[in-house]
Amino acid sequence: MLQQGKSPLLFEIFYECKTTKARVGRMALVHHHVDTPVFMPVGTQGTLKGLLPQQLEQLDCQIILGNTYHLGTRPGINILEKAGGLHKFMNWKRALLTDSGGFQMVSLLELAKITEDGVKFKSPYNESDCMLTPEHSIQIQNIIGADIMMQLDDVVKTTITGPRVEEAMYRTIRWLDRCLKAHQRLNEQSIFPIVQGGLDSKLRSECANQLIKREVNGYAVGGLSGGESKNDFWKMVHLTTNILPKNKPRYLMGVGFATDLIICSALGIDMFDCVFPTRTARFGCALVRTGQLNLRQIQYRKDMRPIDESCECSTCKIHTRAYLHHIVTVETVACHLLSVHNIAFQMKLMKDIRQSIQEQRFPEFIQQYMLHLFPNKEYPSWIVDALETVNVTLL
Amino acid sequence: MKFTTNSIKSCAARIGLLTEFERIPNSTFETPLVLVYTKGGCVPHLTKDVFKMVTSSPQMLSVSLSSTYLMQETMKDCNINFANFVGMKEYINFLTIHDPASTTPSGFREPKIIPLWTRCGKYAMTVDKYMDIIETFKPDMYVALCDGDTNIDSSRKRISKSVESSMTFFEQCFIKHSSSEALKSSEMLGAIEGGYDKDARTVSINYLKTKPLIGYVIDGLHNNGPRVKDIPSKQIKDIVEHTINLLPTEKLKVSMGCWNPLTVLELVELGVDIFDTSYPYIITENLEALTFLCDRDDCNNIGHVISFTEGRYADDFSPICSHCECLTCKNHTKAYLHHLCNVKELLGKVLLMIHNLHQYLEFFKIIRENIKRDTLDDYKKKINLKFKQNNVIQAEEFTYTKDTKPISL
Ligand SMILES: [Zn+2]
Numbered sequence A: 001m002l003q004q005g006k007s008p009l010l011f012e013i014f015y016e017c018k019t020t021k022a023r024v025g026r027m028a029l030v031h032h033h034v035d036t037p038v039f040m041p042v043g044t045q046g047t048l049k050g051l052l053p054q055q056l057e058q059l060d061c062q063i064i065l066g067n068t069y070h071l072g073t074r075p076g077i078n079i080l081e082k083a084g085g086l087h088k089f090m091n092w093k094r095a096l097l098t099d100s101g102g103f104q105m106v107s108l109l110e111l112a113k114i115t116e117d118g119v120k121f122k123s124p125y126n127e128s129d130c131m132l133t134p135e136h137s138i139q140i141q142n143i144i145g146a147d148i149m150m151q152l153d154d155v156v157k158t159t160i161t162g163p164r165v166e167e168a169m170y171r172t173i174r175w176l177d178r179c180l181k182a183h184q185r186l187n188e189q190s191i192f193p194i195v196q197g198g199l200d201s202k203l204r205s206e207c208a209n210q211l212i213k214r215e216v217n218g219y220a221v222g223g224l225s226g227g228e229s230k231n232d233f234w235k236m237v238h239l240t241t242n243i244l245p246k247n248k249p250r251y252l253m254g255v256g257f258a259t260d261l262i263i264c265s266a267l268g269i270d271m272f273d274c275v276f277p278t279r280t281a282r283f284g285c286a287l288v289r290t291g292q293l294n295l296r297q298i299q300y301r302k303d304m305r306p307i308d309e310s311c312e313c314s315t316c317k318i319h320t321r322a323y324l325h326h327i328v329t330v331e332t333v334a335c336h337l338l339s340v341h342n343i344a345f346q347m348k349l350m351k352d353i354r355q356s357i358q359e360q361r362f363p364e365f366i367q368q369y370m371l372h373l374f375p376n377k378e379y380p381s382w383i384v385d386a387l388e389t390v391n392v393t394l395l
Numbered sequence B: 001m002k003f004t005t006n007s008i009k010s011c012a013a014r015i016g017l018l019t020e021f022e023r024i025p026n027s028t029f030e031t032p033l034v035l036v037y038t039k040g041g042c043v044p045h046l047t048k049d050v051f052k053m054v055t056s057s058p059q060m061l062s063v064s065l066s067s068t069y070l071m072q073e074t075m076k077d078c079n080i081n082f083a084n085f086v087g088m089k090e091y092i093n094f095l096t097i098h099d100p101a102s103t104t105p106s107g108f109r110e111p112k113i114i115p116l117w118t119r120c121g122k123y124a125m126t127v128d129k130y131m132d133i134i135e136t137f138k139p140d141m142y143v144a145l146c147d148g149d150t151n152i153d154s155s156r157k158r159i160s161k162s163v164e165s166s167m168t169f170f171e172q173c174f175i176k177h178s179s180s181e182a183l184k185s186s187e188m189l190g191a192i193e194g195g196y197d198k199d200a201r202t203v204s205i206n207y208l209k210t211k212p213l214i215g216y217v218i219d220g221l222h223n224n225g226p227r228v229k230d231i232p233s234k235q236i237k238d239i240v241e242h243t244i245n246l247l248p249t250e251k252l253k254v255s256m257g258c259w260n261p262l263t264v265l266e267l268v269e270l271g272v273d274i275f276d277t278s279y280p281y282i283i284t285e286n287l288e289a290l291t292f293l294c295d296r297d298d299c300n301n302i303g304h305v306i307s308f309t310e311g312r313y314a315d316d317f318s319p320i321c322s323h324c325e326c327l328t329c330k331n332h333t334k335a336y337l338h339h340l341c342n343v344k345e346l347l348g349k350v351l352l353m354i355h356n357l358h359q360y361l362e363f364f365k366i367i368r369e370n371i372k373r374d375t376l377d378d379y380k381k382k383i384n385l386k387f388k389q390n391n392v393i394q395a396e397e398f399t400y401t402k403d404t405k406p407i408s409l
């Protein structure tokens, strides 16, 4: 594949942590720049849980996700094409990223079958046989028009071992080449390959080493947001970022809990996404440094404090836990208020991470954060081990 | 609080001014005024920052006890008034007993008690309990406890009972209100009852018009809820005219409920000063957008609403109305709204509420302008046309499919 004209993704690293593998950078994309490490909220169906684009901008979101499978189903690619892409359809002027649709399909549709051609599935609407090929996925993503697209990968459950993992890994590489060939908008969109290989170090390394031979603008690390043990999880991340080139952004798919964001930033990841902050808002949960508050609980009934005294979001500036307690799961506004707070929480955490890296105090930041989270210093061993490998010892 | 109007005729459209609110002294409101309907302390679907994007002017909120009653224990124990508790302290609030947007169950009557319907069931309101709650809420305006459980079908016996018990409730509320330290900054309004029975209305009015009140709520015409929008103007015209004729001209007149715009205009012409926005809320819940306001020749909307359950908007990339200045119309297309409604995403109702609320606030601005210019009658004729055309279209559209076929990958 030959890049012509201006690259749709320019990645610049401004600061590197002298202790860990963390770095602060900026991706210049066609629609907006993105400061990394970044958390990307998920707007599955062309909207982010009741929030207006204006509110997302106020929250300082620079990039959000759309799900290709959902968008391709409703409103459908015909509508999106007529609209001139997802940006215009939803009136979002900043950056977008879309997944390939494969993961959603395999996890949502029981009858999805993977063949060398692509993912075979029965349409949930008319029972007809359909096939999502790598070419088709890119064709749809070209229509959606996100700044960053994902290759179609062969997804296996992280708990599966044996030859199926190896098969999926090699197929993912073959599918990447088909995706790159099918890509029609080289000056506007970038395809990220996805490092697969399950929890097998050899397969992971092989996959990463193959993928870095392709000319791409960034890489994703996939298959690590399932039910795997945290020990396996961080080791795979660590191993992969060691192989991936330093000068390209690295995206860890489906990961977004605060602790994971901090540790994986230390392991050299630049991009994260997760439905959790907005999904948990729907059930009345607010994110705080020590975990989350379930505002439905009776203990908040007369709690006249904001969710978080130090939070600058509009929810915390205006409303108390007591008021939120009375409207969660009753008024849709409660869901919006908690989404605002939870996104603000994720954005603030990433900002703190970036700032501490920039000021060369990221190790201290990690130490303080973990101490706050585990005041009795009973740190989970995976956290201790992961941080040790990047030279951070907890207090 | 003060209400002034230059109107000398009773039963005529008029401009009035509400001023001198104790809690927010520099707030003034021109009437006919529409109260912004709230539920559980918020404008439905709109966070406060979004509500402020819809309107930056001072607004008066309508608050129903039935949607906020469950908060009263917390408010009382934490010694905080309603405006502060829900984070809406810069807005004047007006507390009513029932929620105008949801149907109040009829019946369940016991002596000396008004049933209050909350999402956790029925609570029995006695005068003592009610006034206790009012002291906790400290609303800027509220209605004395009353029995408004009457409608067009009510029997004479039911009507006279409602008038009678409402007078007793008022008497007791008035004594409590007058001696309450906590309610010094609150205004209590009296509810005129009497269903559609002129004699009963006269009894209710004769009793209340001697009281030192700023105004009255014309109650007992319906049991709230979405069906109020289907009540034709002619059903209420006579009884409201009778009521207003007997009331002192200079006093404030309030009519709550999701009256459709035609009925609102009728009520304005009869001299009603205050309404609420439960109508645009109910329209939003139906996944509809109001289009009755626009009178441009090049407007594509001929009816008074458009419905986003209709497949024809799936690929319509124009705004609801290209002349509408609201946030939704400035930024989003009908196709996007159709998609959001189709996949039941929360943003659909957020965007519809923004547009519908904007339209309704504009509607009242236009009403006031027309009264000032003495052109309300012409305006009414124009609006009437929009509603008639919609009915014709609806009849023709029976064959339309409800949903667009999703396009599979
Ligand atoms: Zn907050």
Ligand SMILES: [Zn+2]
Binding pocket: B294, B295, B296, B299, B300, B301, B321, B322, B323, B324
């Ligand atoms: Zn128009």
Ligand SMILES: [Zn+2]
Binding pocket: B320, B321, B324, B325, B326, B327, B328, B329, B330, B355, B358
């Ligand atoms: Zn509009």
